Amino acid sequence: MPSPNRNERRGAGPDILLLHYTGMEDGEKAAKWLTMPVSQVSCHYLVHENGRIVQFVPETERAWHAGAGSWQGRADINSRSVGIEIVNPGHEFGYRAFPDAQVSRIVALCLGILSRWPIEPRNVLAHSDTAPSRKQDPGELFPWDRLHAAGIGHLVQPEPIRGSRFLALGDEGAPVDAWQELLVLYGYEVERTARFDEATRFATLAFQRHFRPERVDGVADVSTVATLHRLLQALPPVA
Structure with a gap:
């Protein structure tokens, strides 16, 4: 058609x-x-x-x-x-x-x-x-x-959901900047402001929907952060 x-x-x-x-x-x-x-x-x-x-x-x-x-x-x-x-x-x-x-x-x-x-x-x-x-x-x-x-796409086993430490909307500081850096390294469009703003929350939601779908809440908890670390570590080395 x-x-x-x-x-x-x-x-x-x-x-x-x-x-x-x-x-x-x-x-x-x-x-x-x-x-x-x-x-x-x-x-x-x-x-x-x-x-x-x-x-x-x-x-x-x-x-x-x-x-x-x-x-x-x-x-x-x-x-x-x-x-x-x-x-x-x-x-x-x-x-x-x-x-x-x-x-x-x-x-x-x-x-x-x-x-x-x-x-x-x-x-x-x-x-x-x-x-x-x-x-x-x-x-x-x-x-x-x-x-x-079947050999399509990039995926790792998500880190189990556990623990209470997390980053969420409104948080600021070095941990937020580090999370934004991880998102950018993988490919997401996020400005590194060291502030957990709406753009960072939306990128976190998108990441969870694709790679950690058990809980999609826009909160960068231990499971979400560790899963993204695993994905980055699983990438082939840059030639």
């Missing part, structure tokens, strides 16, 4: 694989919206709950799915990414688990994309990772562990 909402990529080919949920009542409404000129929205692929895949934009072209955002200090996520929309009502219309048939097809689709483009595991991302203050998708129910088991 070709979408008119596309243009040429700027710069090199994609280095990000970006996953969304549709956040609409059903898949057919989402598909229609993604092909309407008035929407100014598109993606490369849509995966229905029964596993059916629809392509809207060739991977070589720039689909309009990411909006304003940043990753590792670079913007224009649309030019940098292949975008997959996953049919799910989202938090607004009745967020629910992703069916097995859908997840199996997402895995196959992602493996194909990764075979065609030089996308690092750490750059297989949620929409919320690149736009923490605006987006929640694909959310805390998305099975990143199943993708990782």
Whole structure:
């Protein structure tokens, strides 16, 4: 289903694989919206709950799915990414688990994309990772562990939730600066202010949804901080 909402990529080919949920009542409404000129929205692929895949934009072209955002200090996520929309009502219309048939097809689709483009595991991302203050998708129910088991993305076993030490909105000082530094090192857009501001809270929420979904509260507790440490330690050395 070709979408008119596309243009040429700027710069090199994609280095990000970006996953969304549709956040609409059903898949057919989402598909229609993604092909309407008035929407100014598109993606490369849509995966229905029964596993059916629809392509809207060739991977070589720039689909309009990411909006304003940043990753590792670079913007224009649309030019940098292949975008997959996953049919799910989202938090607004009745967020629910992703069916097995859908997840199996997402895995196959992602493996194909990764075979065609030089996308690092750490750059297989949620929409919320690149736009923490605006987006929640694909959310805390998305099975990143199943993708990782198939060789897709970057993941570690989350540190168990325990202890009472934490950083939260309004806190200030060196520990907050250190947490902001960790977020920036991984790729999140956070200004190092040494103050736990709203931007830091949103980035913490996004991180938890992707990497520590057991509790998504925007609080940098021991588990959240330790999980991010593990992720950074698991990255391959810089050449």
